Amino acid sequence: MTASRALQLGKAECERACVGIGSNLGDRLAAIERAVSAMASLPSTRLLACSSIHETDPMGPILQGAFLNSAVVLETSLAPLDLLDSLLSIERSMGRDRAAAVRWGPRVIDLDLLLFGSRVETGPRLTLPHPRLHERSFVLEPLAEIAPNAVVPGIGRRILDLRDALRGTVVR
Ligand code: A4P
Numbered sequence: 800m801t802a803s804r805a806l807q808l809g810k811a812e813c814e815r816a817c818v819g820i821g822s823n824l825g826d827r828l829a830a831i832e833r834a835v836s837a838m839a840s841l842p843s844t845r846l847l848a849c850s851s852i853h854e855t856d857p858m859g860p861i862l863q864g865a866f867l868n869s870a871v872v873l874e875t876s877l878a879p880l881d882l883l884d885s886l887l888s889i890e891r892s893m894g895r896d897r898a899a900a901v902r903w904g905p906r907v908i909d910l911d912l913l914l915f916g917s918r919v920e921t922g923p924r925l926t927l928p929h930p931r932l933h934e935r936s937f938v939l940e941p942l943a944e945i946a947p948n949a950v951v952p953g954i955g956r957r958i959l960d961l962r963d964a965l966r967g968t969v970v971r
C-alpha cells in the first residue's frame with residue numbers, strides 16, 4: 800500500500816522489524832517462548848515469522864553459560880523508539896535488571912532490535928541497524944531462516960550472504 804493510500808485509510812504505514820532474542824539464565828526455553836508471545840501481543844503489531852531456537856556458545860569477554868538464541872519478524876505501525884521501549888518493558892516484566900547486571904553478562908532475556916524496515920539511525924537510545932548484527936552468527940543464523948533476503952541498510956548485503964560469510968564459527 801502506498802503512503803497516501805494508508806493516510807486516506809487513516810492507518811499508519813506498517814514496517815517490518817526484526818528482533819533478536821537471547822537467554823542464558825534460568826529456564827531459557829520458557830523465557831524465549833514468553834518473550835515471543837509478549838511481542839505477538841504488542842499493540843499495532845503482528846508476529847509474521849519466528850525462527851527455530853539455536854543453542855550457541857557465549858560470545859564476548861564474559862565467562863558464562865550457553866545461550867538459546869532465536870529471532871522474529873514483526874509487522875508493526877509502532878515507531879522505532881516505541882517498539883524499543885516495548886521490548887525493554889517486556890525484558891523488565893521478565894525480571895531483567897540492567898542496573899544489577901554486568902554488561903554482556905548472563906541475562907534471563909535480551910531483545911535486540913536488529914532491523915526496522917530500511918531505517919538507518921544513530922541516536923542516544925537507538926542505533927539501526929543493530930551495530931553488531933553483521934558480526935554475530937548467533938544473530939544471523941536464526942535471522943537467515945526467516946528473513947534471508949532482507950538487505951541490511953548501510954551495509955548493502957543480504958542476511959543470507961552475511962550469514963554465509965560467518966559460517967563455520969560458533970553456532971552449534
Ligand atoms: N540500544 C541501541 N540500539 C539498540 C538496538 N538496535 N536494539 C540501546 C536494542 N537496544 C539498543 O542494551 C543497552 C542499550 O542499548 C539499550 O538500553 C538501548 O537503549 P542492553 O540490551 O541493555 O545491553 P546489553 O545487552 O548488555 O549490551 P549489548 O551490547 O546489547 O549486548 P548484546 O549485543 O545483546 O550482547 N553470546 C551468544 N552466543 N548469544 C547471545 O545472545 N549476547 C550477548 C550480549 C553476549 N554474548 C552472546 C549473546
Ligand code: MG
Nearest residue numbers: 909910911912
Ligand atoms: Mg542487548
